[in-house]
Amino acid sequence: ISEPQVELFFPKPCKQNSKNNPLFMPTIPIIDLSKPDLKHLLVKACQEFGFFKVINHGVPIKCINKLESEAIKFFNSPLSAKQKAGPPDPFGYGNKSIGQNGDMGWVEYLLLNPKLESHYKNPTISILEDKPEKFKYTVDDYVTSVKKMTCAILELLADELNLPQNVFSNMLRDEQSDSVFRVNYYPPCPLFQEHEMKGKKLIGFGEHTDPQIISVLRSNNTSGLEILLKDGNWMSVPPDTNSFFVNVGDSLQVMTNGRFKSVKHRVVANSLKSRLSMIYFGGPPLCQKIAPLHLLMKRDEASLYKEFTWYEYKKSAFNSRLSDNRLCRFEKN
Numbered sequence: 287i288s289e290p291q292v293e294l295f296f297p298k299p300c301k302q303n304s305k306n307n308p309l310f311m312p313t314i315p316i317i318d319l320s321k322p323d324l325k326h327l328l329v330k331a332c333q334e335f336g337f338f339k340v341i342n343h344g345v346p347i348k349c350i351n352k353l354e355s356e357a358i359k360f361f362n363s364p365l366s367a368k369q370k371a372g373p374p375d376p377f378g379y380g381n382k383s384i385g386q387n388g389d390m391g392w393v394e395y396l397l398l399n400p401k402l403e404s405h406y407k408n409p410t411i412s413i414l415e416d417k418p419e420k421f422k423y424t425v426d427d428y429v430t431s432v433k434k435m436t437c438a439i440l441e442l443l444a445d446e447l448n449l450p451q452n453v454f455s456n457m458l459r460d461e462q463s464d465s466v467f468r469v470n471y472y473p474p475c476p477l478f479q480e481h482e483m484k485g486k487k488l489i490g491f492g493e494h495t496d497p498q499i500i501s502v503l504r505s506n507n508t509s510g511l512e513i514l515l516k517d518g519n520w521m522s523v524p525p526d527t528n529s530f531f532v533n534v535g536d537s538l539q540v541m542t543n544g545r546f547k548s549v550k551h552r553v554v555a556n557s558l559k560s561r562l563s564m565i566y567f568g569g570p571p572l573c574q575k576i577a578p579l580h581l582l583m584k585r586d587e588a589s590l591y592k593e594f595t596w597y598e599y600k601k602s603a604f605n606s607r608l609s610d611n612r613l614c615r616f617e618k619n
């Protein structure tokens with residue numbers, strides 16, 4: 287990228303310009319899914335951070351590696367070939383442009399429909415091999431396994447909140463569930479090295495919250511993901527290829543009447559190493575009503591949000607800019 291354009295990719299500075307004191311830096315909650323009694327920790331993580339790391343998740347490493355290597359093959363193909371799988375409206379290949387409202391990032395991506403039976407709606411990633419079917423099965427395997435883990439997490443959360451176990455997981459398991467699968471590739475940007483040495487950051491994916499219920503991310507060994515802490519400082523999330531990172535989405539914040547926090551996050555790119563992440567966004571059916579759950583509310587507790595359908599929220603979200611606060615339109619005054 288040439289110099290003037292580079293400005294587009296600088297993140298906004300922190301509110302409180304952080305002289306991060308390591309003594310006060312919180313650590314990311316770690317949830318070991320193989321352990322009993324983790325429900326309390328899970329709820330705590332969703333309340334305090336809206337974010338946690340999952341270990342012993344049960345997703346086969348083979349299935350992760352296979353998808354990762356096919357995705358890398360795709361992103362390493364010539365641009366003209368990749369563009370055949372685009373534009374991403376709603377599914378396909380995208381490059382630097384994010385959404386429809388002018389957001390940009392140093393990123394290439396694939397947006398895919400994770401519905402097992404509806405891959406005809408996905409772009410044909412035919413550059414990958416002579417058998418384009420193969421990629422679809424690799425995605426299916428991965429999504430099936432990650433979705434299973436995600437539903438297990440949602441059930442533990444519901445249980446700890448004394449809600450029917452399936453309240454959240456049923457929304458993902460529903461045939462009509464409006465979930466998305468995304469593969470992001472952040473190419474190295476050597477032109478940026480000079481800026482990086484001066485401590486400047488290159489935006490890969492600008493700050494935002496996810497509109498859905500829950501998002502589950504797995505990345506290669508390149509850092510870049512940052513979450514916004516309550517004190518206004520950004521915290522870098524060290525990559526871990528053996529773990530998944532989970533964040534609460536806007537819809538879950540609403541259903542828990544603000545108990546769980548939809549965490550703001552962003553990705554900064556790197557001048558030397560590429561980053562690859564694969565994210566499953568668990569969303570409800572379009573007709574699903576989203577509102578604070580009555581069963582959860584204490585006597586006299588005021589509902590913080592108006593009721594809306596996922597269709598209404600999604601429509602409003604897709605008309606917003608990445609960094610907008612999308613929930614404020616749906617707050618009760």
Ligand code: GA4
Nearest residue numbers: 384385386389466496497603604606607608
């Ligand atoms: C953020 C979460 C998911 O990646 C996504 C994104 C979507 C897109 O890339 O098209 C959005 C963004 C995300 C929220 C606000 C709108 C829509 C880009 C954007 C500017 C697929 C999603 O569902 O919402």
